Amino acid sequence: MAEMTTTVNPPTAQQVRAALERVQDPEIHRSIVELDMVKSVEVDAHGTVDVAIYLTVSGCPLKDRLAQDINEQVTALGGVESVRIEMDVMSAEQRQALQAKLRGGRPEREIPFAQPGSLTRVYAVASGKGGVGKSSVTVNLAAAMAAKGLKVGIVDADIYGHSVPRMLGIEGRPTQVQDMIMAPDAFGVRVISIGMFVPGNEPVVWRGPMLHRALNQFLADVYWGDLDVLLLDLPPGTGDVAISVAQLVPNAELLVVTTPQQAAAEVAERAGTIALQTRQRIAGVVENMSWLPCPHCGEKVEVFGSGGGEAVAEALTVATGAKVPLLGQVPLDLRLREGGDRGEPLVLADPDAPAAEVLRGIADRLTTRARGLVGMSLGVSPVAR
Structure with a gap:
């Protein structure tokens, strides 16, 4: 008895477009259909599907990944024998329209996080001196927040000592669409850094006005999307960048990183x-390198002394008149440094490590407040009766 075969009809062009709605641009993280990147779709009677796509720029570094995603979504449809993908490039007018769509009608050069309606929590991670692990704390907090499903971004505002891209394993350069910069991402965290624009390990030799201009460009010209949290990794001290952050993003809260030693x-x-001069709120203090577990007996060895984080929190509470909490004490862990060198945050590589558990706890404390209208200017004036 002959076996019966079932013939599956090829999908319609409309069904193919519906499948393409599930394909996201790897840099913008929005549907290629929504972004008007689908040029055409044709399906013949034999199940061959031809998809023509507009790339945002010529030589798009992630075009192979985009083609792979398109192929996976289309071949999953019944009746598809093969998929042929053609890549075209957007015209200047199309890129201009895309930029306007991404800005959501906002004027150019506007910092979205500084607007009264912004729901993004902004934390400026600061330290008095270098070498306290501020960047390691920033990267691991961002990775922990992203792992919870939050949309997170980092501005590597330490222009002279940029290190965030290495700590997240980012080697690519940002893509520019007209006047808008597409920030690379890793582990669900969008990142922008001056290190992505300078060749090799070339130093950045700038004075105050250039630093301010670069920070403004990172905040206004980068496409960040609808972030839940933005972390700014500040340079040590209270110099130009810290002042610029207070001017450009006045609602940014300070997160102070220190070590236990009194100095x-x-x-x-x-x-x-x-914060007393800039009128910013202090979110809390993180004490890094708090103690080292003895490899022989497991006892805590206080390599850098003790009490520094608590002392800073108490002093800032008195100075500001508002409670400044000690958010956590992160122990010394070789794996934290190794993860930074390898480009893989400890909170992801070894989430059960003591340092990772403390960092995840700090991330939880910083993100427990739901995004809302608290502290916003609602533009409402009292009416006299």
Whole structure:
């Protein structure tokens, strides 16, 4: 008895477009259909599907990944024998329209996080001096937040000592669409850094006005999307960048990183009290390198002393008149440094490590407040009766 075969009809062009709605641009993270990147779709009677796509720029570094995603979604449809993908490039007018769509009608050069309606929590991670692990804390907090499903971004505002891209394993350069910059991402975290624009390990030799201009461009010209949290990794001290952050994003809250030793704590306290002049809120203090577990007996070895983080939190509470909590004490862990060198945050590589658990706890405390209208200017004036 002959076996019966079932013939599956090829999909319609409309069904193919519906499948393409599930394909996201790898840099913008929005549907290629929504972004008007689908040029045409044709399906013949034999099940061959021809898809023509507009790339945002010529030589798009992620075009192979985009083609793979398109192929996976289309071949999943019944009746598809093969998929042929043609890549075209957007015209200047199409890129201009895309930029306008991404900005959502906002004027150019506007910083979205500084607007009264912004729901993004902005944390400026500060320290009094270098070497306290501020960038390691920033990267691991961002990765922990993204792992919870939040949309997170990092501005590597430490222009002279940029290190965030290495710590997240980012080697690619940003793509530019007209006047808008597409920030690379890793582990669900969007990142922008001056290190992505300078060749090799070339130093950045700039004065104040250039630093301010670069920070403004990172905040206004980068496409960030609808972020839940933005972290700014500030340079040590209370110099130009810290002042620029207060001017450009006045609603940014300070997160002060210190080590237990008193000398570092005194300097960190100075970094925190800048909030008195800039009228910023201090979200809390993180004490890094708090202790080292003895490899033989497991006892805590306080390599850098103790009490520094608590002292900074108490001093800032007195200075500002508002409670400044000690959010956590992160122990010394070789794996934290190794993860940074390897480009893989400890909170993801070894989430059960003591340092990772503390960092995840700090991330939880910083993100427990739901996005809402608290602290926003609603543009409402009292009416006299």
